[in-house]
Amino acid sequence: KNQVEQSPQSLIILEGKNCTLQCNYTVSPFSNLRWYKQDTGRGPVSLTIMTFSENTKSNGRYTATLDADTKQSSLHITASQLSDSASYICVVSDRGSTLGRLYFGRGTQLTVWP
Amino acid sequence: EADIYQTPRYLVIGTGKKITLECSQTMGHDKMYWYQQDPGMELHLIHYSYGVNSTEKGDLSSESTVSRIRTEHFPLTLESARPSHTSQYLCASSPRDREVDTQYFGPGTRLTVL
Numbered sequence: 001k002n003q004v005e006q007s008p009q010s011l012i013i014l015e016g017k018n019c020t021l022q023c024n025y026t027v028s029p030f031s032n033l034r035w036y037k038q039d040t041g042r043g044p045v046s047l048t049i050m051t052f053s054e055n056t057k058s059n060g061r062y063t064a065t066l067d068a069d070t071k072q073s074s075l076h077i078t079a080s081q082l083s084d085s086a087s088y089i090c091v092v093s094d095r096g097s098t099l100g101r102l103y104f105g106r107g108t109q110l111t112v113w114p
Numbered sequence: 115e116a117d118i119y120q121t122p123r124y125l126v127i128g129t130g131k132k133i134t135l136e137c138s139q140t141m142g143h144d145k146m147y148w149y150q151q152d153p154g155m156e157l158h159l160i161h162y163s164y165g166v167n168s169t170e171k172g173d174l175s176s177e178s179t180v181s182r183i184r185t186e187h188f189p190l191t192l193e194s195a196r197p198s199h200t201s202q203y204l205c206a207s208s209p210r211d212r213e214v215d216t217q218y219f220g221p222g223t224r225l226t227v228l
Contacts, residue, residue, distance in 0.1 A: 004156075034216075041221075041222070041224070042221050042222065043118075043120075043204050043205075043206070043219030043220050043221050043222050044157075044204075044219045045219070046216045046217070046218075049216060089156075089157075101159075101173075102159070102217075104156040104157045104158075105156060106154065106155055106156045107154075107156070109154075
């Protein structure tokens with residue numbers, strides 16, 4: 001069964017600290033993995049997209065890694081800010097259909113305290 | 115910031131009412147999607163469209179219907195709302211003809227059916 005599991009479910013950190021969010025998936029075949037940030041009451045916004053051949057990609061203070069062999073990805077946030085408080089969603093796309101079906105994780109709820 | 119809009123942002127209605135959730139995008143994207151998301155849960159695809167006059171049901175069964183008469187417009191209709199329809203509805207769009215296409219999400223409509 002194709003699944004995307006994220007951990008931890010929620011995380012609280014102090015402003016300025018770093019953190020790492022995890023994503024494990026069983027989706028096969030694999031096309032690409034995306035990390036989205038979703039602020040409360042808003043739609044998700046894309047942070048990074050990585051294909052099979054990419055093992056790291058950065059977007060400002062966000063750095064995503066991908067290990068396609070172990071089917072794991074992580075999102076590292078550096079020097080966290082209050083505005084980083086949001087849900088971070090891992091999304092995996094397969095190659096099995098013309099739609100390129102997306103499998104969504106439930107997200108990690110990150111709270112940054114001052 | 116993506117140019118995709120949803121109205122209304124919040125809607126509280128009584129059981130049995132007919133409602134239409136609006137979604138418009140100004141990016142000229144061919145692909146459009148409707149997702150349903152409950153709090154703390156993953157997004158579920160309920161409808162998608164590859165272009166004008168093209169609509170398909172997604173992975174999650176839904177009593178809603180959609181239409182795609184114009185490229186930029188993808189409304190979702192519930193003929194008779196029920197409390198089980200209470201959820202957040204997210205619209206998204208993406209360009210065609212890309213191997214890895216980023217989906218751009220609207221801000222969502224939070225629907226409450228009493």
